Amino acid sequence: MLSYNLTTSPGTNRLTGKHPGAIIFWGIALLVIPLWMLSYPETTVKHNATPFLVYASQLFSLTGFALLALSLILTCRLTFLENWFGGLDKVYKMHRTTGKFAFFLILAHPIFLALRWIPTDVSKALWYLFPLHRRMEIDLGSWSLWGMILLVIFTLVVKIPYDKWKISHKFMGFFFILGVAHIFFQGIFFSENPALGIYMGLLSVGGISAWLYKSVLFDLVKKKSLYSVTGVRYLNNYIVEIELQPKKKKDTHFRPGQFYFFSFLSEDISAESHPFTICDHSRDGKISIMVKSLGDYTHRLYALIKPNTPALLEGPYGRFNFKTASKQQVWLGGGVGIAPFLSWANYLLSHPDDPLSVKLYYCVQNAAAATHISTFQALEKKMPHFHVEVISQETDGYFHPENHPEIQNSDIFFCGPRNMRKAVCKELKALKIPKARIHSEEFDFD
Known part of the structure; x- marks a missing residue:
C-alpha cells in the first residue's frame, strides 16, 4: 500500500530554497576553460590561419562537449540530482538548457575553422563542414555534428510524434560516441596537458555510461510497481480521473504532491511513460490521477482507457512540498x-x-x-x-x-x-x- 513521507529532501536550504545543482554542473562544464588555458597549444594549421579562430573553435568544441556529456547524465532520473536541483522538472529544464548550449557551441567549432578560408576560398570553407576530409578522425566529428543537426530538425521542424521522437533522441548517445572518437583519435594537446585529458576522459565515460543506462538498462533495473485500473470517471469533456489498485500489497512511500511515470499496457494506448501526480490514495493502496486530453497520447488515454488495464508505475519524483x-x-x-x-x-x-x-x-x-x-x-x-x-x-x-x-x-x-x-x-x-x-x-x- 501507499504511505506518506513528508520529510524534506536533502540538498536543500530550507530557509532560502536554493539548490546547488546548477552551480555544480556549470562549474564542471566551465572547468574546461582554465584546463585548456594551461596548455594553450601552438596551432600548426596552415594557410596563415588567425590563431583566434583556431583557439576559439577549440574552446567552443571542448565546452560544448562537456555540456553535452552533462546533459546526458541529467536524463538518468537519479535521486541525488533531483535533490541538487529541487525536483525532476528542474533537472530536465537544465538538461534542455545544457543541450541547447552544447549544440550551438559544437556547431560553432567547424564554422570557426572554416572561416580560415574566407574570403580567399569560399567553396573550400563550405565543403569543410561536411564529412569529406582525408582524415577519418575529422570525418567522425562531422558525422557527429550532422547527426545532432538531424535530431534538431526532427525536434524543431518536422515535429514528429512524441513516441517516435523519443526513439530518435536515443541516437544522441551514438553521435556523442562519434564525438568522443573525434577528440581522442586526434590526440591534439592531451599529451601536453594530462589534466585536460583526464577531465575529458571522465566526461566521456560519464556521458556514455549515462546513455547506456537510460537507453538500455533503465527499464531493466529501475524498480516499477504493477497496478490495474479499477475505475474511470470522466470529470468533463477533456479531463478523466483514473483509479488504480496495486497488484501486490506493499508499502510505497511518497510525499503528497509527488508524481509517478505511468505506462498503461494496452494495445490501444502507447506504452510510453508519462508523469501524473497522485491526487488521492486510500488505505488499501488505491490511488487516483487526473489526465487532461492535450496531446496525441493523453487524447488516446482519455478516449480509450478502460477498467482492468494494467499499468506500470515508476517513481515517485518531485520536490513540490x-x-x-x-x-x-x-x-x-x-x-x-x-x-x-x-x-x-x-x-x-x-x-x-x-x-x-x-x-x-x-x-x-x-x-x-x-x-x-x-x-x-x-x-x-x-x-x-x-x-x-x-x-x-x-x-x-x-x-x-x-x-x-x-x-x-x-x-x-x-x-x-x-x-x-x-x-x-x-x-x-x-x-x-x-x-x-x-x-x-x-x-x-x-
Missing part, C-alpha cells in the same frame, strides 16, 4: 495543474495543520472546468485558515497577483500551463517577490 515553506501560503493551480494541490488537500483532511494559513486560487477557463471543489470546501470546514477561490477566465478574467495583497507576505506555490506560468512569474517579478518564496512545478519537461 508545502512543508518546506512558511505557514503563510498562497496556492495557485491552473487547469489540471490543480493535481498537486488536490493531493495536499486530501492529505490535510486526515492530517489537519491548524497553524497553516492557505489561500488557494483555482484558475479555470470556466466554472464547469473546476473539479473536486467539494474536497477543497471540506478542507475549508476542517481547517479555519484554509480558503479556496475559483477564478473563471470567462467571468473573472486572468489571475493577476497584484490584485491579491496577501501574496506580498506569503510563500507562493504554483502549478499550471506554461503560458500562465510565464505571465504569473513576470508579474511576481514586477512585485519584487523574492525567488526563494516562489515554488513551482512544471510538467512540460518530457
Whole structure:
C-alpha cells in the first residue's frame, strides 16, 4: 500500500530554497576553460590561419562537449540530482538548457575553422563542414555534428510524434560516441596537458555510461510497481480521473504532491511513460490521477482507457512540498495543474495543520472546468485558515497577483500551463517577490 513521507529532501536550504545543482554542473562544464588555458597549444594549421579562430573553435568544441556529456547524465532520473536541483522538472529544464548550449557551441567549432578560408576560398570553407576530409578522425566529428543537426530538425521542424521522437533522441548517445572518437583519435594537446585529458576522459565515460543506462538498462533495473485500473470517471469533456489498485500489497512511500511515470499496457494506448501526480490514495493502496486530453497520447488515454488495464508505475519524483515553506501560503493551480494541490488537500483532511494559513486560487477557463471543489470546501470546514477561490477566465478574467495583497507576505506555490506560468512569474517579478518564496512545478519537461 501507499504511505506518506513528508520529510524534506536533502540538498536543500530550507530557509532560502536554493539548490546547488546548477552551480555544480556549470562549474564542471566551465572547468574546461582554465584546463585548456594551461596548455594553450601552438596551432600548426596552415594557410596563415588567425590563431583566434583556431583557439576559439577549440574552446567552443571542448565546452560544448562537456555540456553535452552533462546533459546526458541529467536524463538518468537519479535521486541525488533531483535533490541538487529541487525536483525532476528542474533537472530536465537544465538538461534542455545544457543541450541547447552544447549544440550551438559544437556547431560553432567547424564554422570557426572554416572561416580560415574566407574570403580567399569560399567553396573550400563550405565543403569543410561536411564529412569529406582525408582524415577519418575529422570525418567522425562531422558525422557527429550532422547527426545532432538531424535530431534538431526532427525536434524543431518536422515535429514528429512524441513516441517516435523519443526513439530518435536515443541516437544522441551514438553521435556523442562519434564525438568522443573525434577528440581522442586526434590526440591534439592531451599529451601536453594530462589534466585536460583526464577531465575529458571522465566526461566521456560519464556521458556514455549515462546513455547506456537510460537507453538500455533503465527499464531493466529501475524498480516499477504493477497496478490495474479499477475505475474511470470522466470529470468533463477533456479531463478523466483514473483509479488504480496495486497488484501486490506493499508499502510505497511518497510525499503528497509527488508524481509517478505511468505506462498503461494496452494495445490501444502507447506504452510510453508519462508523469501524473497522485491526487488521492486510500488505505488499501488505491490511488487516483487526473489526465487532461492535450496531446496525441493523453487524447488516446482519455478516449480509450478502460477498467482492468494494467499499468506500470515508476517513481515517485518531485520536490513540490508545502512543508518546506512558511505557514503563510498562497496556492495557485491552473487547469489540471490543480493535481498537486488536490493531493495536499486530501492529505490535510486526515492530517489537519491548524497553524497553516492557505489561500488557494483555482484558475479555470470556466466554472464547469473546476473539479473536486467539494474536497477543497471540506478542507475549508476542517481547517479555519484554509480558503479556496475559483477564478473563471470567462467571468473573472486572468489571475493577476497584484490584485491579491496577501501574496506580498506569503510563500507562493504554483502549478499550471506554461503560458500562465510565464505571465504569473513576470508579474511576481514586477512585485519584487523574492525567488526563494516562489515554488513551482512544471510538467512540460518530457
